[in-house]
Amino acid sequence: MTRVLITGATGGLGRDAVDRALAEGWRVTATGRRGGGVLRALAAQGARTYQADLVSLPEKLVLELMDLHDVVWRCAALAAPWGARADFIEANVDMPAGLFEAAARAGVSTFAHISSPALYAGRRDVQELARAHPHTRLVIQRPRVIFGPHDQVVFPRMLNFLARHHDCLVLPNGGRALVDLVYVENVVEALILASQFNVASGSVFNISNGEPVVLRDALTTLLRVMRRKVDVLSLPYSLLRGVLAVDEWIARRTNREPSLTAHTLGAMAFDMTLDIRAAEHRLGYKPLVSMEEALRRTAKWLKRTDGLAVKVP
Template sequence: MKILVTGGSGFVGRHIAWRLVAEGCEVVFTGRNATAAAEVIQHSPGPLRWVPVEHGSPTAAATLREASQGCAAIVHCAALSSPWGSVQAFADANVASTEEVLQACEANGVKRLVHISTPSLYFAFRDRLGVREDEPLPPPVNEYARSKGLAEERVRAAGLPEAVLLRPRAVFGPWDGTLLPRLLRVMQRGPIPLMRGGRAQLDLTCVDNLVQAIWLGLNQPLPRALCTYNVSNGTPLAFEDLLHKVAAAFQLELRTRRLPWRLVDLIARGLEASARLRDSGEPLITRYGAGVLAFSQTLDLQALHDELGYRPVITQDEGIRQHAQWWLAQPGVRP
């Protein structure tokens, strides 16, 4: 089976590309960075082919149409996942890329699409426990959530014969450049702020578990033409407890400071306003970045369990251990 993986040089994309190669699939993956693509090929358990693509560019759609010829499925991982960025950057990376993938599916009669979305669509600066996929979505909290919501709308409107939307929560593991690295940088600089007592319940997803969900989304019979599923480890834990686990695994000193959410929110608003005024890039703290650590958000996984047979393949503690082992082995890391 031939499969195209967009964003295959990124964190999640490379892991799914490696799993597909290990399963005997013919894999073509896209990405912008030649160095990252070479790394993916170097660590692959078998041969795979890289096609450079700049989503949103005049040539992207044609390149994807050519790359997806003969493909039975596309896994669309390419995205800009960040709490901060320009409207155009999110539009190109998240919306235009999805439109380009949908054009490729239509042009080549691709049977199935697995589209990686986000549970940031659920976030509303309040505690939300056991969120189901069919619950009404709140207004988007930032440009990232807005663009990913628009991308989902494009998939729904396309009327593909088989499409799976996956919403994985807080993915981490080796080669993660977003979630735990941000947390580790803050831990190395000074105290971690504990808002609302540090008791916010957080869902996380080991990358191996997301890869398993993607594999099921590619291969299991679907109960509907379009299926939407939450993904996580299914083992929420309090933010302060997560900090202790991460500090122990990554051999870092843990320092915390209890701060009221309203104060952090006020500081974040000020930093965001200054960043916009100065056009100085992502501020040290964003409202969304702080909010996801202050408010509980856990996901209901029943649909994924019942309809695709999902069960986590790795525990949360083992996922943290593996990530720490990889991180500590990187050049220049000083525990």
């Protein structure tokens, strides 16, 4: 029986990862910063649970946590469009590097690391550690904008924006950007494959739904299924960027997240698609859930939860 440690199990991706691993008959240890109902629910499903902030967890306890596991799925991350740079580096660079080194010392055979396509802009991740620890196979996956049930980043923030702006959806350049997204179940499928296929350590795979969509079409489809009537306002990117610069300046001084950040604006304004052929050919990756069905499921979940899965500050 495969023994898997899943970090970030109280987040959107982590919760689905635990569900899938248990369905596969694996022995699951699930960790998360938030305890309470989520960890209790995962324990009731059959997972062994552990509440901990892995950023501050002592090295000895991290090693004990890694012990007796065959596979680690690193789903824990600081995923947000706003925050202190030092916090992102600590949670998304330093912490996963430390986890991988602990996994190697504990004899874990495979470490699947959820990374980000943002690294194509220049920042390195834990890939260089693969050469230093050849007995633990490191597989890096870079999903593009994960969405679905329990999403705490993407669509909840859009709904929060609509609530603040009287159901007016502001899109740069009319929302004409062609973008790749990925449904959460498809990311979990990629994790399963990464744990089973004997690919070279340090391999990097882009993960998406393989169906690039026009941003405006995806958003309006989702809102239509939710039966939300909104007005769409198209504004030039340059104008919005200037307005946001002022809003972000105020936000830094009032310790609040702006309703729209430059990071999110850029993702909405410019085309970005990923080549997933390496994952298809070397992992046998094929999205299980189409974009149409993924948007429908997500919309139904958001509607059922009244769009309040997360309260954005």
